[in-house]
Amino acid sequence: MAEGSPSHRMTYGGYLRLDELLELQDGPEGYAPAPCNDEQHFVITHQAFELWFKMILRELKEAHQLINQDHVEEKSLPRLVHHLDRVTEIFRLLANQWKVMETLAPQDFLAFRDKLGTSSGFESWQMRELEVLLGLENEQRMGGMDPLLHMRKLASEGKVSDKVLANFEATSNAPSLNDALGAWLARTPVNGSLPGQDGDEEAVAAFVEGHLDVMKRHGEEVIAHIVAIGHGSEEQVRPR
Known part of the structure; x- marks a missing residue:
């Protein structure tokens, strides 16, 4: 049947893959009993965080690609600022999103907490990659924890995919956004004077x-x- 005919017409639900997306709030395969109202609220809120983390990582990596060069074109700077502005607005949204989480009373959370086992939001590999990309050093972490070693351990246990580990290693091995910005500023002329010049x-x-x-x-x-x-x-x- 020709493209554009009723069976091939793009729809809102098809474009967003809503059938698949809205089936992802019931816990892992074989999870029982099904999440109650409060638990589904907990799941959806954290999935929303992870989706926004994905967007933040993409925006920051675009900014990193622009600034991590020996010569940064002047015309690239508005694009760099655009990416960072978007990240700022997403973080504002995420801060306000905690207001939604606060509607979950402690006693209601405890009703399903045991089902989560030892899992914790600190295991979010996107949050860890975000920290590495921004330039958080291991020495600045509690106990000097090395997130790359932790990710390799999780990968060896089958808890994260090879793709996740590869992305994390690539980010860890590249200069951080903080380093790239610092290097760019260090070589930016000040009143026409360049680093290393006389005076x-x-x-x-x-x-x-x-x-x-x-x-x-x-x-x-x-x-x-x-x-x-x-x-x-x-x-x-x-x-x-």
């Missing part, structure tokens, strides 16, 4: 001093304005 340290120091002077003048202007409109004396306003 570069003096040029950077002069730039910083000028910036601090501007900020100081701005602060003085704000204080003068507040005093002028009668919102307190200079002695009262300055400590603010």
Whole structure:
């Protein structure tokens, strides 16, 4: 039958694969009894977190690809900012999503907690990859835990797929987004001076001093304005 005919027409549900998606809230295969209302709420909330983690990882990897180059085109910067802006909005959404989770009372969670066994949200490999991509060092983790070693252990036990491990290793072996941004900033000219050039340290120091002077003048202007409109004396306003 020709494409575009009724049997081939794209639908909302078909495009989003809703039949498959909406079958994923009943727990693993053979899970019994079926999740109660509160447990399904718990599952859906965490699945939503994981879907947004997937989007955040993609946006940050796009940003990483743009900035992790020897020469970053000026025209790439608006795209970089666009990716980071989207990530910022997703994180705002995720923070608010906890309001939904807070509707699950502790006693209602305890009603099905035993079914979760030893599983924990800390086992989210997307969250761990996100931490690595952003530049969280092992020394900054509680107990100095190495997430890559942990992922390899889970893979050896069949708890994560080879694809998950390969993605995690690739992210771990590449410069973090923090490192890539730092390297880009380090080689960005300051008042026309490049790192390593004669007089570069003096040029950077002069730039910083000028910036601090501007900020100081701005602060003085704000204080003068507040005093002028009668919102307190200079002695009262300055400590603010």
